[in-house]
Amino acid sequence: MKRISFSTPNELSNFVEDSGHTLILFGRGWESTFIEVQNSLSMIKNEDIFPVNFCFASVIEYPTFFDEYKIKITPTMVIYKSGKEIWRSLGYQKYDFIKSSLERIVVNNEKLIG
Template identity: 30%
Template sequence: MKITLLPLMLLSFLIISCQAQQSKVIETIDAKAFAEKLKTTANAQLLDVRTPEEFNADHIDNASNINWYDDDFDIRVEKFDKTKPLFVYCKAGSRSSQAAAKLAELGFEKIYNLDGGLMKWNAADPSKPSSKVIGMSEPEYNGLIKSNKKVLIDFYAEWCGPCRKMAPYLAEMEQDLKGEVTISRIDVDRNPTLTEQLKIQSLPTLIIYENGKEAWRNIGYISEDDLKKHL
């Protein structure tokens, strides 16, 4: 049987070329570099792709808000100048990365994506006011983790895909391990003060405490079987 390799090679070349072009258009940078480029770019275009509720709770000054999950996202971003740099961010970086890829497809010539999103931005800003406590306070949290049993804390958000995937089995474990392990889930959007104080910068973040001291930490998705090995 004769196999023609030319079409396959051509397709591979086109995919690689597309990826190379996109890497030139999209630049994912840390909070410090993002802030510096924002400051030095005249009339900077800044886009927050989170939900309106998240945006109203906290956002970077002068940002416009267009929800990445809205059906008309492609249409609404047309208000921006495609020939000028567009700065994009979300809460932790996942949605803005997806949005940046779509914006590149739509013809935007330069996109700066905030690595780690608003969580990293707030953690890197020592001047951010912290006198007002929103949600759980640090003393309350310290009281929660002080126990003669193991304590598992799950920092999550409703918009976080891996968090939603883990939620069902965490709920089952909470019942199955009752009396042996205390499992608590903390929504970072409802508890921004504690999130910043503990420098939680990626989701999900799971922490196991033994006698009030951190014994183990995991960032990102983990399977039920792998998590049980640490409990």
């Protein structure tokens, strides 16, 4: 998964608002569960079947993300569409769950939050 770095939390917010579907993986880069989720996301990204921007946001570099994005545990994945949260998953998730969730949200346009 390509790591997109942000100089400020505001840059992350702007990126999310200006993009279509964006999946953000919030976490601590050294956690084994984070690494496993990141590997699953990399495989899905390499399949290139979903029009989704994938990025990583470090809660170590920016502890304010905990409050700003309501992060309770890490890793946490959040999908935004044009700046609005449409899906959230807390903790470790396997490849199949992530891929099927993306298919339901991005391809089938299911509304899972709200």
